[in-house]
Amino acid sequence: MTEQNRQKLSIRRKPKVYVNPKLVDKPAPQPPKPAKQPKVKEPKPKQVPPKPLSREERIAKKRAKKLQQAQEAIASLIAHWPQLFSLDHPKPLKIGIADDILEDIRTRELDLSRAKVSAALMFYTQTLAYQKAVFSGGSRFDLNGQPSGEITPEQQTHASGQEKP
Numbered sequence: 001m002t003e004q005n006r007q008k009l010s011i012r013r014k015p016k017v018y019v020n021p022k023l024v025d026k027p028a029p030q031p032p033k034p035a036k037q038p039k040v041k042e043p044k045p046k047q048v049p050p051k052p053l054s055r056e057e058r059i060a061k062k063r064a065k066k067l068q069q070a071q072e073a074i075a076s077l078i079a080h081w082p083q084l085f086s087l088d089h090p091k092p093l094k095i096g097i098a099d100d101i102l103e104d105i106r107t108r109e110l111d112l113s114r115a116k117v118s119a120a121l122m123f124y125t126q127t128l129a130y131q132k133a134v135f136s137g138g139s140r141f142d143l144n145g146q147p148s149g150e151i152t153p154e155q156q157t158h159a160s161g162q163e164k165p
Contacts, residue, residue, distance in 0.1 A: 073120030076112060077101075083145035090130040091141040094148040097121070104143060134159035 053061065078085045081101075084093070094100070098121055105112050124130060135156055139147035 069119070070123035073116055074124050076116065077120045077124065080108075080110060080112070081143055084141055084143055085124065087127070087129065090124070090127065090133050091145070092130075092134045092138065092151055093121075093125065094140045094142045097142070100143050131159045 074085070074087065078087070081104075084091060098118065101117055101121075102114060104110075105117070134151055137151050137156055140149040140151060142148040
């Protein structure tokens, strides 16, 4: 063969399609669906960690949390025994009032825990207004607001030492 008679191969040539005569009447099968591409997750923006609090800020945050808890606890005491507890004009409490309160909680079936009552009494008796009431002397009061015992001079001097300017 000579080079002139030889068929040239080119990329542009279309391939011949052969059709089976038995399948001419049937529609052409659908081409397969392309495989699903996995979702590309967008990278999350990097979260900057919060700046660590200074010592003073941590202390202030703890104090604020304790103060809030104390106010809630004292508010529950004021709500249940308004004749005895008051933040504006506190009365000196009877010695052993915690036992009386817990007994009253059991009899009235109130939703107060021993820990919450103890914390509330601690915060209440440490307020400056309460310490001033004890320092001024006079009677101590029970759950009904009735006098029940007197404040001793030792208790008055202890309250004067607890007062903060």
